[in-house]
Amino acid sequence: MSTLPDSVPEVVVRRARVTDAPRIKALIDIYAPEILLEKTLVNIYEGLTEFWVAETEGLVVGCGAVHVLWADLAELRTLATDPAYRGRGIGGTLSRGLAEEAARLGVTRLFVLTFEVTFFSALGFRTIGELDLGAEAMAELRSSYDRGVAEFLELPYVKPNTLGNTRMLKVL
Numbered sequence: 001m002s003t004l005p006d007s008v009p010e011v012v013v014r015r016a017r018v019t020d021a022p023r024i025k026a027l028i029d030i031y032a033p034e035i036l037l038e039k040t041l042v043n044i045y046e047g048l049t050e051f052w053v054a055e056t057e058g059l060v061v062g063c064g065a066v067h068v069l070w071a072d073l074a075e076l077r078t079l080a081t082d083p084a085y086r087g088r089g090i091g092g093t094l095s096r097g098l099a100e101e102a103a104r105l106g107v108t109r110l111f112v113l114t115f116e117v118t119f120f121s122a123l124g125f126r127t128i129g130e131l132d133l134g135a136e137a138m139a140e141l142r143s144s145y146d147r148g149v150a151e152f153l154e155l156p157y158v159k160p161n162t163l164g165n166t167r168m169l170k171v172l
């Protein structure tokens with residue numbers, strides 16, 4: 001009797017579609033609000049073009065987004081792997097895909113606010129302090145309604161959310 005070799009199911013990283021939104025919300029809800037910023041379904045539909053998903057055997061098992069902050073800077077955000085699929089390279093594959101997307105959009109630096117310092121270090125991110133983009137950009141960013149931008153700026157009203165997180169940056 002011949003035995004088939006063990007096969008590792010293929011993981012496809014692709015842009016999110018509207019039908020993925022409820023599953024993306026479910027993935028985020030596993031980690032929000034302590035580890036990830038909460039997202040309502042409308043937040044996800046509004047930001048859908050920023051989202052990518054990892055799919056294996058017909059199931060979306062990971063998600064992540066790239067959000068442009070300014071001319072030379074984007075944020076990798078809302079990266080989540082289904083706990084049953086962690087440690088299999090899905091988060092890494094998604095992160096590399098999001099970095100490629102950021103580079104394609106034309107930014108040269110990718111920011112992340114995270115507890116997962118070892119994971120992002122292995123992907124080429126380095127811990128940073130404050131990132132001053134210049135007076136004009138900082139003033140415009142302060143006028144943004146995006147909560148992730150408020151966290152990037154460490155505005156007082158989101159301070160409890162950012163406690164314990166590390167600011168990291170990858171040059172693309």
Ligand SMILES: CC(C)(COP(=O)(O)OP(=O)(O)OC[C@H]1O[C@@H](n2cnc3c(N)ncnc32)[C@H](O)[C@@H]1OP(=O)(O)O)[C@@H](O)C(=O)NCCC(=O)NCCS
Nearest residue numbers: 078079080081086087088089090091092114116118119122
């Ligand atoms: C961070 C996160 C997305 C990583 O997802 P993941 O799918 O487990 O990521 P990977 O499998 O690519 O890598 C995780 C670890 O497993 C290891 N690994 C990767 N492939 C592996 C494999 N085939 N076998 C064993 N280990 C493996 C990696 O080396 C990595 O180790 P490290 O963290 O010490 O660097 C996941 O932990 C998560 O959803 N966390 C909560 C949300 C969060 O913190 N997001 C980041 C801020 S936006």
